Amino acid sequence: MSRLHLSAESVPALARHARLRFDRNRERWVLLVPERVMTPDEICVEILQACDGRATVGGLTAMLEQKYRAEPGVIAREVLALLQDLADRGYLIDREAA
Amino acid sequence: MDDRAFTEPGPARPTAPGLPMAVLAELTHRCPLQCPYCSNPVELEAASRELSRDEWQRVIGELAALGVLQIHFSGGEPLVRRDLVDLVAHADGAGLYTNLITSAVMFTPAKVAELAEAGLAHVQVSLQGASAALAERIGGFRGGHARKIEAAGWVREAGMALTLNAVMHRQNLDELPRIIEMAVEMGAQRLEVAHVQYYGWALKNRAALMPTLAQLDEATRTVEEAQARLAGVLAIDYVIPDYYAVRPKTCMGGWGRQFFNISPSGKVLPCHAAETITGLRFDSVREAPLAEIWQRSEALNLYRGTAWMQEPCRSCIHAEEDFGGCRCQAFALAGDAAATDPACAKSPLHAGLFSLAGAEAEAGSDRFLYRNFSGGAPEG
Ligand code: SF4
Ligand code: SF4
Numbered sequence: 262m263s264r265l266h267l268s269a270e271s272v273p274a275l276a277r278h279a280r281l282r283f284d285r286n287r288e289r290w291v292l293l294v295p296e297r298v299m300t301p302d303e304i305c306v307e308i309l310q311a312c313d314g315r316a317t318v319g320g321l322t323a324m325l326e327q328k329y330r331a332e333p334g335v336i337a338r339e340v341l342a343l344l345q346d347l348a349d350r351g352y353l354i355d356r357e358a359a
Numbered sequence: 360m361d362d363r364a365f366t367e368p369g370p371a372r373p374t375a376p377g378l379p380m381a382v383l384a385e386l387t388h389r390c391p392l393q394c395p396y397c398s399n400p401v402e403l404e405a406a407s408r409e410l411s412r413d414e415w416q417r418v419i420g421e422l423a424a425l426g427v428l429q430i431h432f433s434g435g436e437p438l439v440r441r442d443l444v445d446l447v448a449h450a451d452g453a454g455l456y457t458n459l460i461t462s463a464v465m466f467t468p469a470k471v472a473e474l475a476e477a478g479l480a481h482v483q484v485s486l487q488g489a490s491a492a493l494a495e496r497i498g499g500f501r502g503g504h505a506r507k508i509e510a511a512g513w514v515r516e517a518g519m520a521l522t523l524n525a526v527m528h529r530q531n532l533d534e535l536p537r538i539i540e541m542a543v544e545m546g547a548q549r550l551e552v553a554h555v556q557y558y559g560w561a562l563k564n565r566a567a568l569m570p571t572l573a574q575l576d577e578a579t580r581t582v583e584e585a586q587a588r589l590a591g592v593l594a595i596d597y598v599i600p601d602y603y604a605v606r607p608k609t610c611m612g613g614w615g616r617q618f619f620n621i622s623p624s625g626k627v628l629p630c631h632a633a634e635t636i637t638g639l640r641f642d643s644v645r646e647a648p649l650a651e652i653w654q655r656s657e658a659l660n661l662y663r664g665t666a667w668m669q670e671p672c673r674s675c676i677h678a679e680e681d682f683g684g685c686r687c688q689a690f691a692l693a694g695d696a697a698a699t700d701p702a703c704a705k706s707p708l709h710a711g712l713f714s715l716a717g718a719e720a721e722a723g724s725d726r727f728l729y730r731n732f733s734g735g736a737p738e739g
Binding site: 298 | 454
């Protein structure tokens with residue numbers, strides 16, 4: 262196994278064992294992963310939902326930039342950092358690399 | 360993104376428990392292995408007392424309704440149960456995240472495929488050592504080691520997450536560097552390096568299991584070096600042994616707060632070792648709805664929150680963080696489940712514990728008492 266490095270061309274998708282669900286009892290989104298329950302904030306949920314195994318990191322960043330009218334670059338850095346962190350924990354795969 | 364494992368704010372008052380996050384479902388106490396530190400009670404529950412498939416399916420529905428998000432199928436060896444695939448499918452269908460805790464020696468490629476098909480997300484395989492000779496001496500089961508390594512490969516091929524759980528003690532700590540390399544070779548995402556916790560069977564075997572302080576320091580160095588080197592490849596969780604610790608573990612995230620355990624016969628326990636505290640009465644899912652047990656169980660309410668605490672915990676700033684440590688350990692070592700866990704440096708028993716650990720590690724017998732249904736078998 263080697264480390265997965267994401268770039269703008271990567272096509273991220275949640276791994277089979279990382280499951281994004283709406284928790285009806287607590288009325289919030291949760292990311293269920295081995296031994297942990299993570300509680301993503303709104304923007305993070307949006308990013309994870311955009312990781313559909315078809316969009317590239319660059320593509321989903323552009324979509325968010327447009328939606329939030331953000332200055333170019335700011336969102337890109339944040340998205341890549343978040344996704345790389347999830348990849349390092351083994352929760353994301355790259356369909357491009359696969 | 361919030362990384363704290365379990366972020367649900369806990370109740371301070373015993374009458375208002377929050378929603379539980381995860382449950383350990385002990386399907387059976389039967390197991391082909393006989394590890395001398397097994398976390399099952401010394402009085403194992405007979406197969407005839409086990410909950411049936413229908414009973415488990417009803418309970419799984421109640422768990423999901425109650426707010427539980429993750430179910431850990433455990434044992435004994437859960438693969439002993441013929442209905443395991445049905446139970447996994449039922450839990451997955453109810454929206455629960457499923458994890459299987461297994462020794463893996465009973466896996467077949469067909470069984471792995473069926474479990475993956477049923478929705479199983481995560482498999483946690485126990486490792487007794489790195490070399491077959493030592494691992495099989497500890498587990499008391501010939502041929503198990505090679506089977507485990509093979510089965511881990513099937514799990515990865517089926518796309519399920521793989522965690523290895525290595526229980527460490529004096530007899531196998533010297534193999535830790537090799538265990539870490541094995542975890543990488545086997546394609547695991549996570550490795551848990553957990554020192555033995557001493558209650559039940561492990562308490563009986565404490566003299567043979569207690570590590571030396573030198574071994575512990577070496578293990579900590581090995582883990583820290585590997586964590587840095589393997590970032591992004593293998594996550595290593597490390598649990599240091601209580602007897603050499605300064606602060607106690609936040610046992611189960613607090614008694615009756617976020618987790619519970621269901622025993623093979625349906626008893627609802629705050630943790631898998633809680634039956635070692637004699638005199639507690641546990642409710643069974645056979646007698647009452649789970650939601651009612653979670654709210655009203657006398658045993659769960661007894662040590663919920665912080666109101667039950669004595670000094671030094673009562674006035675300690677860490678009371679809401681570690682909830683006074685482990686109740687089972689307090690009972691085993693201080694004779695009072697409401698005492699401060701002797702693993703804490705503020706416990707009057709702490710210094711004695713530290714020197715006892717050192718003495719047992721230096722002079723204790725290496726001979727095991729193996730876990731079985733008849734009170735244990737001495738190593739021959
Ligand atoms: S600790 Fe060993 S004996 Fe106990 S259930 Fe696990 S594999 Fe079986
Ligand atoms: S005194 Fe009690 S609450 Fe304080 S650190 Fe020790 S065990 Fe925890």
